[in-house]
Amino acid sequence: MSLDPGLTVEALPERRGRAALGFAGGVAGFLLTLAITLFGLVVVTFVIGRVVPIDPVLAVVGDRASAATYQRVRAEMGLDLPLIEQFRVYLVKAVTGDFGRSVLTTNPVIEDIRTYFPATIELATLGTLIGTLIGVPLGVFAAVRSGSVLDQIVRIVGLVGYSVPIFWLGLMALLLFYAKLDWVAGPGRLDIAYDYLVTPVTGLLLVDSLMQGQLDVFWNAISHIVLPAALLGYFSLAYISRMTRALLLNELAQEYVVTARIKGLSEARVIWRHALRNAAVPLLTVVVLSYATLLEGSVLTETVFSWPGIGSYITSSLQNADMNAVLGGTLVVGAAFVTLNLVSDLLYRLLDPRTR
Amino acid sequence: MTPLLEVEDLHVRFPLTEGTIEAVRGISFTLGRERLGIVGESGSGKSQTGRAILGLTARPGEVTAKRLAFDGIDLMAAPERLRRSLRGSRMTMVMQDPRYSLNPVMTVGQQIIESYRAHKRVSGRDARRAALAMLDEVRITAPDRVMALYPHELSGGMGQRVMIAMMLITGPELLIADEPTSALDVTVRGEVLRILDQLVAERGMGLILISHDLEMVASFCDRVLVMYAGKIVEELASGALDQARHPYTRGLIGCLPKLAGDSHPLPVLTRDPAWAR
Numbered sequence: 001m002s003l004d005p006g007l008t009v010e011a012l013p014e015r016r017g018r019a020a021l022g023f024a025g026g027v028a029g030f031l032l033t034l035a036i037t038l039f040g041l042v043v044v045t046f047v048i049g050r051v052v053p054i055d056p057v058l059a060v061v062g063d064r065a066s067a068a069t070y071q072r073v074r075a076e077m078g079l080d081l082p083l084i085e086q087f088r089v090y091l092v093k094a095v096t097g098d099f100g101r102s103v104l105t106t107n108p109v110i111e112d113i114r115t116y117f118p119a120t121i122e123l124a125t126l127g128t129l130i131g132t133l134i135g136v137p138l139g140v141f142a143a144v145r146s147g148s149v150l151d152q153i154v155r156i157v158g159l160v161g162y163s164v165p166i167f168w169l170g171l172m173a174l175l176l177f178y179a180k181l182d183w184v185a186g187p188g189r190l191d192i193a194y195d196y197l198v199t200p201v202t203g204l205l206l207v208d209s210l211m212q213g214q215l216d217v218f219w220n221a222i223s224h225i226v227l228p229a230a231l232l233g234y235f236s237l238a239y240i241s242r243m244t245r246a247l248l249l250n251e252l253a254q255e256y257v258v259t260a261r262i263k264g265l266s267e268a269r270v271i272w273r274h275a276l277r278n279a280a281v282p283l284l285t286v287v288v289l290s291y292a293t294l295l296e297g298s299v300l301t302e303t304v305f306s307w308p309g310i311g312s313y314i315t316s317s318l319q320n321a322d323m324n325a326v327l328g329g330t331l332v333v334g335a336a337f338v339t340l341n342l343v344s345d346l347l348y349r350l351l352d353p354r355t356r
Numbered sequence: 357m358t359p360l361l362e363v364e365d366l367h368v369r370f371p372l373t374e375g376t377i378e379a380v381r382g383i384s385f386t387l388g389r390e391r392l393g394i395v396g397e398s399g400s401g402k403s404q405t406g407r408a409i410l411g412l413t414a415r416p417g418e419v420t421a422k423r424l425a426f427d428g429i430d431l432m433a434a435p436e437r438l439r440r441s442l443r444g445s446r447m448t449m450v451m452q453d454p455r456y457s458l459n460p461v462m463t464v465g466q467q468i469i470e471s472y473r474a475h476k477r478v479s480g481r482d483a484r485r486a487a488l489a490m491l492d493e494v495r496i497t498a499p500d501r502v503m504a505l506y507p508h509e510l511s512g513g514m515g516q517r518v519m520i521a522m523m524l525i526t527g528p529e530l531l532i533a534d535e536p537t538s539a540l541d542v543t544v545r546g547e548v549l550r551i552l553d554q555l556v557a558e559r560g561m562g563l564i565l566i567s568h569d570l571e572m573v574a575s576f577c578d579r580v581l582v583m584y585a586g587k588i589v590e591e592l593a594s595g596a597l598d599q600a601r602h603p604y605t606r607g608l609i610g611c612l613p614k615l616a617g618d619s620h621p622l623p624v625l626t627r628d629p630a631w632a633r
Contacts, residue, residue, distance in 0.1 A: 255456035261412055262451075262523065263471045264444030274459055281461070353461060353506040 026349050030342050041334045042094050045327045046087055054321045059103050099328030104320050109328035112313065117332060118203025119189060120302070120309035123229055124294035130233025131240050132287050138237070139244025144271060146249060154241055161238025166231060170304035173227055185223040187306035194220050228305040232298060236290045243286045247279040254278070281352045288344035295340075296333045360530055360562040361387040361409065364423040368404045371416055379404040379417075381586035389529075391556065391563045393573030393594065395608075396583035402566045405583075406532040409564075410449055411439040426530065445475040447530040448523040450552075453539035454515025458507035464491075465503030468522045475526050490521040494551050513544030517551060524555055531556065532564045537572070549576060570597070570608050582608075585632035604631050 049056075057074045065073075074080055078089055093099065099109035142154040178186045185191060189205055194217045198209045206225070209218040251257065252275050260270045299311035310329055317325035349355045368380035380401040385392070394402045408419045411431065424431045426447060431439065451457040459467055468487040472478070478486070484503075491499035494517040507515060516536060524531070533552065537545040553576065556563045567573050573580055574594040582590040582605045590602040600606050607625040 255451060255453070256459040258412060259451065259457045259519075259522075260459070262410060262443060262449045264440050264442070264474050265470070266440070274462075278459070278461055351461070354508050 026346060030346055034338065034342055037338045038335055041331060041338070042091055043087075045094075045331050045334075046090050048330075049090075049323055049327050050083070050086075052323070054323055056323055059321055059323070094331060099331070100324035102317065102322055102325040104317060104322045104325060109325050112325065113310065113329060113332050114203060115200070116308055116313040116329075117310045118200075119205075119307060120295060120298065120311060122204045122206060123225060123232060123301070123307060123309060124291060124298060126225060126229035127232030127294050127298075128236055128287065128291040130230060131236030131290065134233070135237035135240030136244050136283070139241040140248055140271065140276060142241065142245040143248035143252065146245070151245075154245070158238040158242050161234050166235065166300045167304050169234075170228070170231055170301060173231060174304070177227060184227050185220065187224075187304075189221060189224055189308060190217070191220055191224075228301050228307060232294050232301055236294060239290055240283075240286060244279065244283060247282055247286075248275055251275040251279045281348060284347055284351060285344045288340050288347075292337045292340040295336055358425075358428040359386045359388050360427060362423055362425040363387075363405075363409070364421060366405065366408060366421040366424060367419070368401065368408050368413055369418045369420075371418070379586055380408065383581075383583070383586075383588045385581060385588065385591075387530075387562050387564065389560050389562045390579070391565060391577040393565045393567065393577035393580040394583060395567055395570050395573050395580060397568055399585075400583040401586040402583050403534050406449060406534050406564065406566055409532065410443055410447060411436075412443075412449075441475070444471060444523075444528070445526045446528050447532070448526070448528040449532040449534060450516075450519055450523050450536045452535040454507065454510070454512060454519050455539070457519060458510075458515060460507055462506075463503065464505050464507070464510070464518050468503075468518070468525060471522045472525045486525060487521075490525040491518070493524075493555065494518070494521045495547075496521070511544075512540045513548055516540060516544075516548050520548070520552060520555070524559075527559065528561065530562045530564075532566065534566045535568070536565070538567065538569070571612060587632075589631065602631075603628065 057070055057077060057079065060077075061069055061073050078086055081089070097110045099113075101107065102109050102112055105112055138154050138157075142151045145151055174186065177183045197217050198205065198212055198214055201208050201211065205221045206218060209215070209221060248271075252271070254275075256278075257270060257275055260274045265274075296311070298307075298309065299315055301307065302309040302312040303315070310333060314326055314329040314333070317329065363386070364384045365382045366380055366384070367378065367382055370377040370379060379399075383401075383405065394405065396402045404413065404417075407413050409424070409426075409431075411419075413419050419432075421432055426442065429438075429442070434442075458464075462470075465484070465487060468490065469480070469483045472483045472486055473480075476483070487503065488499045491502060496502050496514065496517055502510075502514070502518070507518075510518060516539075520536075536552065537548055540548060549572075552563075555561075563577075565573055565577055570580075574597055577594050580592045580594050580597075581588050582592070582600075582602065584604050590600060590605050592600055592605070597605075597609060600609060604625075604627075611623050611625055613622075
């Protein structure tokens with residue numbers, strides 16, 4: 001019954017090599033999935049553009065144009081070509097970032113996106129940061145003291161976050177902290193006095209103003225962003241704290257937690273180092289998805305706070321039948337969503353040795 | 357001389373909404389630096405006994421005892437801080453299945469070193485050296501390679517040897533082994549048991565081996581306690597299984613499969629509700 005030690009050594013996996021291969025394979029698969037999904041996205045936006053009852057030619061030439069002008073513009077826009085040919089042109093343009101001109105702003109759509117999208121990224125990033133930094137510890141305490149008063153409070157805080165509509169909470173927050181208490185600046189990204197002081201490099205106002213040493217602009221921007229970011233943060237906190245609690249409770253019931261206690265480790269180490277480290281693997285997906293949701297879905301917040309972000313850009317374009325802008329914006333937001341999803345997949349592999 | 361472990365009238369209760377479940381109902385025994393086996397079926401309270409000694413009864417369980425003492429230290433009166441410092445350094449436990457009892461996202465090395473440094477003030481380098489030596493003691497070849505592996509990359513037998521190394525690296529005096537081989541392939545059980553046997557003998561530890569396998573326990577331990585429904589129904593010297601008096605023990609022995617002869621139909625244990633009283 002004895003085990004030949006020589007044999008067991010041979011049976012040991014060569015860890016480094018295999019892990020590297022697994023990760024490289026993961027990246028290759030990642031890029032392939034990305035390409036396929038983005039292609040699908042282009043197809044969908046193309047079909048939407050052809051199906052909606054909006055005549056893109058009319059949007060350009062207006063109602064009173066002569067039939068000849070109409071036909072000329074229609075040909076210029078390539079709309080007289082066969083559908084498959086139109087798609088080929090559309091695909092090539094989409095890949096090169098050419099979404100045409102916005103009827104509303106008369107700028108190329110890609111330039112508009114470059115202005116509006118960073119504003120959304122800034123807001124969503126700060127919101128997710130707030131939601132994670134507060135939500136995760138809250139979830140941990142709720143799990144460790146499950147059933148206690150603290151757990152109930154966290155539950156109620158989360159429930160309110162889920163159920164109260166953001167436009168109401170946003171307006172109330174503006175009313176209280178801006179209009180009544182005057183603690184923060186109001187809607188918009190900056191006071192008018194500070195406009196155009198910072199040259200957009202990344203488009204992220206906080207980053208640009210810091211890099212250019214414009215501290216007063218930076219603080220003004222902070223004062224503007226803090227309220228909408230806190231609101232978005234509250235909504236992601238509601239979700240993240242609930243998920244942290246559930247995931248951690250599941251981990252705390254595992255045998256390796258008993259092992260950690262047998263070792264005589266402190267309860268803090270058992271929870272944060274052992275249980276939470278395991279819960280962090282699925283939790284990462286939760287955080288990234290909540291970030292992606294904030295990127296695409298903060299239209300209401302942007303409207304309430306007059307935030308010049310991609311959500312309000314797409315919405316106002318839609319209301320003005322500006323199809324180029326709508327489709328371009330949709331494509332970019334969709335691409336960001338897909339990329340984030342796949343990035344969370346890759347990080348998952350990094351965090352969990354079993355998936356390598 | 358004070359015995360290593362004194363247990364007198366130990367109870368473990370779980371108050372649940374449907375009523376209180378009493379997993380251990382007043383058991384008493386003492387343990388020196390010897391091997392004591394506790395056998396019993398699932399739910400007989402043998403594992404809860406082990407956890408209660410370590411102070412790891414899961415919430416909302418309650419432990420009461422007239423006396424529960426380790427090396428003269430009254431554990432019932434000891435503050436949690438003292439119990440924690442005893443755990444892992446002077447008393448420890450090896451659990452059933454290394455696939456679940458090792459942390460899946462930490463390497464073998466990290467887990468063993470953590471166990472050592474939880475109780476010893478040593479440098480990382482010294483801890484690593486101790487871990488390598490300990491892996492060598494549980495007969496793991498190429499320990500430096502095993503240190504870098506994650507639990508899912510180990511076989512069951514190797515995982516359990518890693519578990520033993522992790523739990524014995526601090527040189528504890530009492531080891532509770534809770535079904536240490538029942539999750540392993542039959543072919544590696546003997547190997548793991550032999551390693552355990554040797555380490556316990558060399559270090560003069562006290563051992564409580566918890567199992568449902570009467571034959572294995574009898575061949576390994578000096579004394580055997582038989583538990584049924586939360587009580588000790590019989591205590592036997594391991595060489596004297598044939599002198600068992602309690603009908604439950606006799607029934608268990610009667611159910612052991614025999615190679616010689618054809619026993620058909622297989623004997624089945626008939627339970628008497630009076631045993632649980």
